[in-house]
Amino acid sequence: MITLLILIPIIGSLMILPLQEDYLNNKNKIKTIAITTSIINFIVSIFLWLEFDSNTNQYQFVTEFDYLPIGHLIFGVDGISLYFVLLTTFITPVAILSNYNNINVNIKYFLVSLLILESLQLALFLILDLLLFYVFFESVLPLFFIKILVYGSGESRDRSANLLFLYTLFGSLFMALAIVQLYSYTYTTDFQLLSLCDISLEGQKLLWLAFFLAFAIKTPLWPFTGWLYRAHADSPLAGSILLAATILKFATYGYIRILINFLPDATNYFGPLVQTIAIVTLIYASLSTIIQQDTKTLIAYSSIAHMSIVILGLFSNNIQGIEGAILLALAHGFVSPALFICVGGIIYDRTGTRVIKYIRGLVTYMPIFTILFFIFTLCNTGIPLSLNFLGEQLSLIGIWEVNPIISALGATGIVLSACYSIFLYNRISYGKYSPHMNKVVLDLSRREFILLITLLIPTILLGIFPNLILDSIHLSVSSLLFN
Structure with a gap:
């Protein structure tokens, strides 16, 4: 099953490469193959999750390949890597759908690169060899470099x-x-x-x-x-x-x-050193976020702030903190992409700008978008019933047991995240309709609505039923600390 997870995106890429994108039918076929491949891989990962035995801390589904030119390959999954694998297979079809309509030049290589990136990421989370961990850790760099250089907008x-x-x-x-x-x-x-x-x-x-x-x-x-x-x-x-x-x-x-x-x-x-660096990063990123005028830059800085709390949880040296850090990392993997879709996709596609002062009064013509954007904004602040809330609370409770002062400073991130998140939402959603947007903007399309709902469901569902994750990772995290 692990072999299938890594190979399915590569097989999809090989199916796409012979197709010529000069014809409209071929373009649609390329997109269909890419999205179908990524969805099939997500379904396979669901079967992996269902077959996973949470009553053992051993690596499961271990697969070995000997006598290869690159050496001995061994893959396996435990309670910790399982949810990073699920996150990867879940987010890839979302990424493909996000640029489904607005990239039409070299679309074949764009989608092939996304599928190969999925395979490389899965290999990183599944590999059980440190040297190959380094290889896969670095392997995404060239692809991402080319993606920004060729398909970037700035x-x-x-x-x-x-x-x-x-x-x-x-x-x-x-x-x-x-x-x-x-x-x-x-x-x-x-x-x-x-x-x-x-x-x-x-x-x-x-x-x-x-x-x-x-x-x-x-x-x-x-x-x-x-x-x-x-x-x-x-x-x-x-x-x-x-x-x-x-x-x-x-x-x-x-x-x-x-x-x-x-x-x-x-x-x-080195725990105290890391905690200090995390607090400095949290406060610096949060204050920098408040003054940003570019919407994507603002969400990027908020990501840095949230990852700082993840670091506090990881280096708390207790089960609550580490489990909270994993929950928050997964929550960030749902909410942050949703916010990027809102500001860097939906708003940018309609207005042609990401400068906040040129965007105002979107609720006038986009009520459904405004509601969903508000929900994700609240999730970003760590509101109860969201997975972000549980992740932040467990991370801060974990670090409280080690150092209450660091925990109190880390809790300022909750207040600061509310400041910059609500401030952004109010500026672009309400007020008089901006004169810089001289045309009526349309509300969400069906594709955009599906994207946002797809990211919202796990954020809320796992926030209400966190044991779906905690039951599987508890034994692995306990073994990590006590063995």
Whole structure:
């Protein structure tokens, strides 16, 4: 089943490549193949979830491939990686549908790149080898670089693509050195064997710093936040959705799978440092968000603020905090793409601008959009009955047990997120209809409505029934801490 998950998007890509997009029928066929492939893969992941046994902390559905040119491949899934896999397969069809109508040049290569990105992301969350984890961690960079460069909309997309590539590559060089050093200690890169190895605290410290630098840039944490808002602002809508929903979760998964799992003593030692950096990032990003005038940039900065609370939960060194961080990471994977669809897709397609002061009074002609936008705005602030609320609360409760002062400072993010989220909503939804929008804007199309409802359902459903997730991850998180 794991093999199918990784191979289905590749098979879909191979079906698309021979088609010529010069004819309208072929364009429609290319789009149909891409969306059908991604939906089939999501259905396969649902079967994986249904067959998953939450009563064991062992890797399940383990699949090995020997005698390959790239070496020994071993894939498996546990309670932690399961929901990152589900998030990836869920968000890919959403990303494809988001640009379904407004990209018509080189559509074949655009959709093929999205399907290949899905395979690479799934391989990262399923691989059980540290060296290949690094390979898949880096493999999304060239595709995303090209996606911003070729399909991006901003005038400064060249700079944005270069910053994305250079920032991430810089941090990953240190991760590569750490993997080589770790191999010299243990003579293995297998996850299961590495978890049994005993490394001295001094050895762990250097390895931890190298891995943390790579993950801090990908999160991103201050002072490495400069690439993210530019990448979001100049990326096509599908790129922003994938970047917010899944690619930023590479670091979240890396913290859990590598730092907490293999280097626990160093993680405990550097915990106060990470908590301090997370608080600085939270306050800096929140205050920066309030003053933004570009809608996509504003949502990008809010992503940084929410990921800071995820970091607080991960480094709380207790079950509540880590489980809350996973819930919040998943919630962010639903709500942030929805907000990008609202501001970078629906509003931008109708008004041709993302500058907030030129957009006003949308409720006059877009009442249904305004209602859904309001609900997602509230979810972004962490309102009760949303998954964001549970994630933030568990993360802050977890860090409270370690350091109440850090927890209190982290709670300011809830107030600040309410400030910038409601402020954005009020400015563009109400007031006198903007004279800069000299035409009547249409309300949601059927496609846009389906996209937003698709993201809203899991946000609310899992906020009411969080045990659908917690029951599956509890044993894996407990084993992570106590073994």
